[in-house]
Amino acid sequence: MTSADTTFPLAILAKAPIPGQAKTRLIPQLGAEGAAALHRRLVWQTLETAVVATKPEAITLWTSLAHPGSPDYAFFATCRERFGIQLREQPVGDLGWRMHTALATMPGPGMVIGCDCPMLTPDLLKRCYAALQSADCVFLPAEDGGYALVGVCRAEPFLFDDIDWGSDRVMRQSQERIEALGWRSACPAMVWDIDRPEDLIRWQSWQQVPT
Structure with a gap:
């Protein structure tokens, strides 16, 4: 198991928060600026x-x-200053290529997440990284058929090859790649993300639940 002070590489992929280009499925409900x-x-x-x-x-x-x-750009510069993180330019290519590129920069096991899943917690991230001690890869499958996190012990482009990104087939197709590679996988939890109006309603209700 990971200790409380374990450090692990983590890549976060984020679109620029440009009105009209971010959270586009929520624009009808929130407007471009609100999304x-x-x-x-x-x-x-x-x-x-x-x-x-x-x-x-x-x-x-x-x-x-x-x-x-x-x-x-100013927003991301503020993020860097506030949190002390590194910033890097996303490469040209589909989501799979961008995730593979991020993982390939890591010297050993590492993970990639997006910014759409409010269910992510520090403990869950640590559990996912700990899973890589006995598995070749780790995923947090999402209820919509995709996933909110992927982690690998070593970068492998085939894992992201020919995936229908944005569809409800993503996790299933990824599982097929895992089986073809002969890898052991772990899925510590099922999560949901914020992409559609009903997800936003769910998130608002979820935040009101006492902890």
Whole structure:
């Protein structure tokens, strides 16, 4: 098991919070500005969780840094200053290639998450990393058929090859890749993320539940 002070590499993928381009499925309900504001809030919350789970210097936020001086660039610069994390430009390519690229920069086992899952906690992140001691890869499957976290002991592009990203087939297709590789996998928990109006309602209700 991991100890309380275990440090592990963690990559976080985040779109730029540009109105009209962030949380687009929620624009009809929140408006373009509101959807972008929600995305910024989720990015911030994800970073707050991450820096409790592992040391800030082990965290890399992969995002769009192409336009210095823009509001989105300023937001990510603020994230770097506030949390002490690293920033890197996301490569061109689909989601699978971006995740593989992030994992390939890690010298050993590491994990990648997005910023859409409010259920992530420091303890859950630590449990996922601990699972890599006895498995080749770890996932947090999402209720919509995707996943909120992937971790590997070593980067393998085939794991992300020919996946229908954004569909309800993502986790199933990923499991097929795992079986083809002969890997052992672990799935410590099932989670849900915020992508549709009903997810937003669920999140709002979930936040009101006493802890």
